[in-house]
Amino acid sequence: MSNPFDTPLEPANTVYRDETGFDENYKIDIDFVEMKLIAVLKESEPSSIFHVSYFDKPRVLKVFHNGKDPGYAQDGVRDLNRTRCEIRAYCRLKRFKICDNGFAPKFYGYMLAINPTSWEPHLDAFQCDIGLPSAILIEYVPNPVPINCANYTQKRFEKVNMGIQQTHSALIEHNDPYPKNKLIVPGDPERVI
Numbered sequence: 001m002s003n004p005f006d007t008p009l010e011p012a013n014t015v016y017r018d019e020t021g022f023d024e025n026y027k028i029d030i031d032f033v034e035m036k037l038i039a040v041l042k043e044s045e046p047s048s049i050f051h052v053s054y055f056d057k058p059r060v061l062k063v064f065h066n067g068k069d070p071g072y073a074q075d076g077v078r079d080l081n082r083t084r085c086e087i088r089a090y091c092r093l094k095r096f097k098i099c100d101n102g103f104a105p106k107f108y109g110y111m112l113a114i115n116p117t118s119w120e121p122h123l124d125a126f127q128c129d130i131g132l133p134s135a136i137l138i139e140y141v142p143n144p145v146p147i148n149c150a151n152y153t154q155k156r157f158e159k160v161n162m163g164i165q166q167t168h169s170a171l172i173e174h175n176d177p178y179p180k181n182k183l184i185v186p187g188d189p190e191r192v193i
Helices: 082-095 154-169
Strands: 035-043 045-053 056-064 107-111 131-139 183-184
Touching: 035 056, 056 082, 082 107, 082 131
Parallel strands: none
Antiparallel strands: 035 045, 045 056, 056 131, 107 131
8 A cells, every 4th residue: 555645746735836837038949059069977867967068158958857757745845856946946046146146057048848869969868768858058167176174264154155045045945955066166256156
């Protein structure tokens, strides 16, 4: 017998019940003819992350596998679909100008349905998915360094705290607060994202 608390909720029973979709202002139609692969940064079960040149500008393309929708957690708050979570989060970060203030990578937009054949062979891993993949296009951040006990400073910690406060002000709860997600971006001025 299945546990009713293990069954994902539908949106109508969650805090997302009134959500009509993502911010259309940030929806883009990626022109894969203009996209050149520089490097594969990471491949995992939920997504693949590519360093690309898009219209001759360095960018990151994160492509999400879209299989069976896991729905929403029983608490009615957590969306279990990584694609929706990231697109929703980046739309909010952009709308609240957190990307513009340097606390998160710049967000250039999202695309909900990508034909994997449009960027062969790089999207071959998505060919057998149940649904078409989705993607976000964000800033490429060169040479990021995770914050650790050797490079920690009070000033950097203050920037991390300010970034977390800004993120929360956009109604985003970061559920992955590991050191790998707190990065120093060398430059003048130095950024902490």
